[in-house]
Amino acid sequence: MKLVVDSNRLIAALIKDSSSRAIITNHKHSFLLPEFSLEEINKYKSYICGKAKLDSATFDTLLSSLLLNIEVIAREQYASKLQIAKELLTERDLKDVPFLALALSKETDGIWSDDKDFLIQNKVKIFKTEDLI
Numbered sequence: 001m002k003l004v005v006d007s008n009r010l011i012a013a014l015i016k017d018s019s020s021r022a023i024i025t026n027h028k029h030s031f032l033l034p035e036f037s038l039e040e041i042n043k044y045k046s047y048i049c050g051k052a053k054l055d056s057a058t059f060d061t062l063l064s065s066l067l068l069n070i071e072v073i074a075r076e077q078y079a080s081k082l083q084i085a086k087e088l089l090t091e092r093d094l095k096d097v098p099f100l101a102l103a104l105s106k107e108t109d110g111i112w113s114d115d116k117d118f119l120i121q122n123k124v125k126i127f128k129t130e131d132l133i
Contacts, residue, residue: 003127004103005031005070006096006113007040013066014041014059015052023112023132024066031070032106034098038072078105088121100124 005024010033013021024031041048041063049059078101085100096117103111103124110125111118118126 001029001109002107003029003031003110003112004099004106004108005033006099006111006115007033007037008115009112009129010037010066010070011041011044011048014048014054014062019129019133021066023129024069027069029069029112029132031112032102032108033070033072034078034102035072035074036098040095073102073106078102081105088123089117090120092120093117 009020010024012018013024023029045056045059048054049056052059054062075098078098081101081104082097085097085104086094089096089100093115096115099111099113100118100121100123102108108124110127112127112129112132114128118124
């Protein structure tokens with residue numbers, strides 16, 4: 001299955017050796033991630049490191065390892081779908097718009113997210129963590 005992965009699932013995988021990390025690393029699925037998400041993750045790096053009890057080098061190594069099964073997609077590749085995604089999400093959470101736009105612009109099976117804001121639209125299937133376990 002090819003899925004757009006929500007930042008929160010990647011952050012969960014960084015914080016704890018959990019089901020999110022197992023899903024990302026098991027190679028049953030392939031994942032896409034909008035590049036802005038990496039900026040968000042790095043913005044919260046110190047918070048994530050504190051929560052996970054990781055030093056900066058270990059964080060970087062773990063993130064690189066997780067990204068082996070995640071294709072990072074530049075904004076230009078999904079920019080044409082941003083307005084549609086914004087309308088579908090009724091401007092609920094603007095940070096979710098790029099994920100939906102990416103799913104609309106690429107051939108994917110859906111979005112992996114536990115965020116309920118995605119459920120207000122019906123164009124892209126949403127998979128929760130429990131669905132992928």
